[in-house]
Amino acid sequence: MTRDLTVGEALRQQGVSRRGFLKFCATTASMMALSPAMVPAVARALEQARRPSVIWLSFQECTGCTESLTRSHAPTIEGLIFDSISLDYHHTLQAASGDAAEKAREQAMHDNHGKYLLVVDGSIPLANPGYSTIAGISNLDMLMETAEGAAAVIAVGTCAAYGGLPQANPNPTGAVSVMDLIKDKPIINVPGCPPIPAVITGVLAHYLTFGTIPELDHLGRPKAYFGTNIHDRCYRRPFYERGEFASTFDDEGARKGWCLYKLGCKGPVTYNACATAKWNGGTSWPVESGHGCIGCSEPAFWDRGGFYQPLSQATMTSGTVLGAAAAAGLAVGVGAALMGRGKHKQAQEEQK
């Protein structure tokens, strides 16, 4: 595909109708919490935007983020928009390999210096550069070299955004996130394990439309997608309010679709668009399929107690520890009382 095409021209070449394109623009504007009046502006901007060069680096990751995007629902308009960017480097999707692949990255960096978007999935190991390398280049070196000429960095997936699974205790590879290393570039975190495809493309669409990064929350996530927690948007919320909970995955409550709080749902402390955007072309999402939210778009979600432990339970307290505390308290109490009795007796004898 010619790099000089606009996004609109590229989509038309792929057979996307005007109606389909406008529908995508309206959905994206709605998800970005923009006014309906902004839809024509989004459409105009997207239509005329030059296809930006995108370099996608994959570090310590499972390729789930790419799978999420490419296998979301074939073919989606989001997928086609994604095809319409100039994806100049991506291990999984590019045809080139070896030196040719690395040359493509260097060429894209050279030709679009200061203008290309850098997308990163996966965390970066610092304990030993040899833990993860690409063409003999450590993840750290490749990230720093590629980020230098990038206009902005999009950290896709919880591993790139916050360290994710590789960073889970005891973090054997010394994994860190993109924002731990890059301080002089705009960074957009699109966490999730994996992130919702529409959110990744929505962020790209926002950048193409406005030329700026969207408004971010304190964890660097676009507020339009990560502004409210799962619990507040959950269709099972009325059952929470009524005190109706599933206690096991096959009890009456589970069959009736009651709240999954007792089964460890982390929806109240997880910010993501799952409850509204859903997955697989809007078919369903984890809570709708009967499993509680595991909080995958939050930092350190692997180390925040068990996935099936209710949010209100203590994460470190065990019966053994409390039993030991009780024994200690009992011993000290009895000991203190006996000492008091001893002293009292001694005082009485001295009086005699």
Next chain:
Amino acid sequence: MTLLDFARGPALQWALIIMVAGMLWRFFGVLLLMRGKVLSKPRSDKTVWAGIRTVFKRSWVPPVMSKRTQYQLVTGYVLHIGLFVVILLFVPHIEFIKGITGLSWPGLPNNVITVATVLTIGVLVALLIRRMTQPVLRAISNADDYISWFVTMLPLVTGLMAFAHIGPRYETMLAIHILSVALLMVWIPFGKLMHMVLFIPSRAQLGAKFERRGVEA
């Protein structure tokens, strides 16, 4: 580690350790205290039964005093029933207890808990105003009374704020709520809130003593 992780992890763990150890220390320390030898001849041999009876009997004011203590009686009951409902019948609280003891029981809908929380907060405010405005009550109040009031009030207010999404983001407010509960747990063995356990041996002992002397407890 986020504030919520700290609250659910080390804060709750240490608060529970201090509460359990401290309560047993104080309970057995008081129970086994040296007491003077009673030399008089007992006027009744039903002292144990009298002790048990007094534990329950003292939960109600004798008719002769009921008019003068009506305000305290009503507010006291509303406060304690409110605390019982809020602490023990809210499902996330039951889950907390279940996580430690393995015991659980059915809970109440959230709107009932919300009403109980608001009522309990209102009663606590009313009781504080009374304590601060009545000269005699003010004179016999010490720091323990005010600290106990504060550490009881704090979890109610922070819990309501977390539930109603008032103030900081939910996860922060939840962490603050859990930390306020941890503060309450740490204070329980060292202050007047220990009456939640000590009222039983205290009343029983009084009832038994009075029975032995042949007087009405």
